[in-house]
Amino acid sequence: xxxxxNSKGNLVRLLDIxxxxxxxxxxAGPDNFTGQKVYSSGECWMDRHTxxxxxxxxxxxxxxxxxxxxxxxxxPISAQKKFWEILPNDDFVARPPDMSKPRxxxxxxxxxxxVDVTLTDMDGNEVEMPSAFDDFSEKAALRNAAPGSEGExxxxxxxxxxxxxxxxxxxNEWWHFYDVTTEPTPFMDFRI
Numbered sequence: 001x002x003x004x005x006n007s008k009g010n011l012v013r014l015l016d017i018x019x020x021x022x023x024x025x026x027x028a029g030p031d032n033f034t035g036q037k038v039y040s041s042g043e044c045w046m047d048r049h050t051x052x053x054x055x056x057x058x059x060x061x062x063x064x065x066x067x068x069x070x071x072x073x074x075x076p077i078s079a080q081k082k083f084w085e086i087l088p089n090d091d092f093v094a095r096p097p098d099m100s101k102p103r104x105x106x107x108x109x110x111x112x113x114x115v116d117v118t119l120t121d122m123d124g125n126e127v128e129m130p131s132a133f134d135d136f137s138e139k140a141a142l143r144n145a146a147p148g149s150e151g152e153x154x155x156x157x158x159x160x161x162x163x164x165x166x167x168x169x170x171x172n173e174w175w176h177f178y179d180v181t182t183e184p185t186p187f188m189d190f191r192i
Contacts, residue, residue, distance in 0.1 A: 008190050011074055011112050014044040018055050020062070022069040022124055026116075026133060027079060033134045034086050038079045039192050046073040047112040050179040054115060056165040066119045069126065071133050071175065074112035077189040091172055092136045097187055107178040110187035115167075116175045119158055127154045130174055142174045 014021055021044070026032040028042035046054070050073075058068045081096040088095075094108065107113035119127045130151040131139035138144045142159060145152035155174040163169060166181035 008045075009111065009185050009188055010047045010049070011045045011188070011190065012048045012051055014046060014051050014054075014070065014073065017048075017051055018058070020058065020067075021054075022067055022120060024069055024071055025073075026071050027075070033136065034083065036082075038082055039076075041192055043192050044070050044073050045112060045190075045192055046115060047179065047182060047185065049182040050113050050115065053166045053179060053181065054117075057161050057167070060161050060164070061119060065122060066127070067122060067124060069118050069120050069124075070115060071118065072109060072116035073114070074188075074190075074192065075109035076191055077110055077187055078191070080110060087136070089136070092134075092140075105184040105186055107180060107182065107184050108187070111185045112188075113179040113182055113184060115177055115179075116173075117158070117162075117177065118175055119154060129155050129158075133175055140174060141172050142169070143171065145174075 023042060023044045025039060025042045025044060027038040030037050061068055077096060083093045084096050087093045105111060118129060121127065128150045130142060130145035142155045145155060159169045162177045166179060167177035168180045170176040
């Protein structure tokens with residue numbers, strides 16, 4: 001099977017369909033676990049349906065006085081390879097796929113069916129969460145948050161709303177959500 005890795009598939013630029021998001025793609029600059037700029041731009045791309053359900057979640061958060069900050073969405077395969085070279089740990093960095101072999105696809109960053117998000121107040125100030133973004137320790141898992149803490153409450157609220165619209169939380173990272181309501185599409189290497 002031959003994959004058109006440079007295709008944009010179902011990807012849309014989030015701000016082209018809704019401008020009411022804070023975009024802070026961490027891998028578009030050096031302020032991330034790699035210490036390097038991995039993406040060539042800070043444009044936020046994701047699967048069209050994933051964007052639509054993220055907008056539904058955003059509407060709920062906004063009604064409750066919060067904004068959504070997107071820290072990662074679609075990620076090219078080439079970026080995933082770079083991440084794996086730096087941190088080959090399956091708990092926090094997915095092994096890059098071998099696209100020369102036939103495969104079954106699953107929702108993830110490589111097809112724009114996963115998002116990394118947090119909440120802010122209406123002025124854009126991040127609310128407390130159990131850990132920093134890309135904290136590759138036990139603190140990143142919601143189950144390890146101090147019971148009753150502000151971070152635990154906020155991360156639980158984030159998870160509940162995201163799951164109510166069709167996302168599934170990743171157990172080791174409070175910020176990471178998969179769109180489980182969309183048929184997985186092939187992974188891509190469309191450069192952002």
